[in-house]
Ligand SMILES: NC(=O)C1=CN([C@@H]2O[C@H](COP(=O)(O)OP(=O)(O)OC[C@H]3O[C@@H](n4cnc5c(N)ncnc54)[C@H](O)[C@@H]3O)[C@@H](O)[C@H]2O)C=CC1
């Protein structure tokens with residue numbers, strides 16, 4: 001058996017070597033020649049699995065260590081009997097932590113506390129539901145919009161996209177990229193959407209770049225129809241729009257899901273799906289040696305009030321450093337992703353505080369308490 005694995009997938013080296021010939025390559029270095037005699041590919045979003053890559057190959061199985069799967073041509077795979085698996089939810093807490101870090105930076109840099117503000121969440125799956133949990137814990141009013149889920153009979157309270165546009169101070173998108181159909185998300189945020197926003201909102205895109213029309217968002221920013229944008233996912237990565245980069249309040253290189261925890265889970269789920277498909281004895285494999293945070297104990301001043309809360313979140317994820325890096329060195333977009341520093345999620349931290357209401361919020365954010 002021959003397996004080709006993206007060389008930026010952590011924890012996986014050595015796992016399949018007892019059972020297969022394994023080759024590690026960069027995500028954009030998968031070629032038709034390389035994959036021709038491979039049985040399986042383990043990839044990330046940087047490998048486009050389509051006819052041009054796969055035609056004539058003997059690939060039977062593709063595992064992507066990501067939530068999104070828009071980089072896989074599902075129709076082509078179905079036509080050739082190629083099975084693929086993504087890693088649903090693997091890094092969803094990481095994206096929720098990213099959004100909490102966005103709210104912390106709004107307070108730290110702009111003095112804006114999101115408490116009492118209305119957050120619209122478009123797409124309430126694995127990521128959106130966790131963002132809702134954190135936002136509620138932080139005192140926001142949360143509106144949920146997910147027509148496919150609503151139509152499927154979900155028990156949640158949903159609102160329409162119209163209500164999101166009318167009522168929200170911040171709107172965040174957690175939808176998959178879909179190019180067609182009733183619930184198409186390609187350029188969901190376009191000129192019409194922006195014209196219909198009543199409250200000059202902050203817009204956040206941590207799902208896929210193509211969900212926003214760059215041109216329309218730029219115009220809306222310049223005309224002050226929206227307050228700010230937070231962009232982690234861009235059209236045409238890594239050749240992103242320089243003007244949008246300059247104007248964005250938060251601009252990061254598609255790393256919202258890059259906590260070490262999320263990466264480890266993506267690898268685990270891919271190993272398990274390979275094990276199930278090829279009947280390998282790896283169904284209970286888990287990664288070893290996930291690095292602890294540099295400063296895992298956070299000691300909080302009892303009288304710190306809300307600023308202590310925001311500083312606690314910022315301690316786990318000083319997102320501003322990543323924004324500065326991207327704004328000053330956009331040419332290294334892919335390298336910044338490849339060399340992403342250690343980020344651990346909230347459960348890897350213990351907070352020492354005697355302040356009871358504060359403890360309650362921290363517990364809802366999944367911190368440990370002492
Ligand atoms: N920036 C990053 O690093 C990351 C980005 N992502 C992106 O986030 C997306 C969402 O992830 P999950 O929540 O895990 O996926 P999910 O599949 O669990 O949830 C997506 C939700 O969006 C809903 N949806 C689909 N079309 C919609 C529409 N037109 N309007 C409103 N809702 C719609 C679906 O019904 C579903 O409930 C992924 O597909 C991926 O593209 C995911 C992880 C990390």
Ligand SMILES: O=C(O)C(=O)[C@H](O)COP(=O)(O)O
Nearest residue numbers: 044045046066067068091257
């Ligand atoms: O999981 C997803 O979907 C994502 O967008 C990833 O977090 C980004 O993944 P890679 O580009 O590293 O595959």
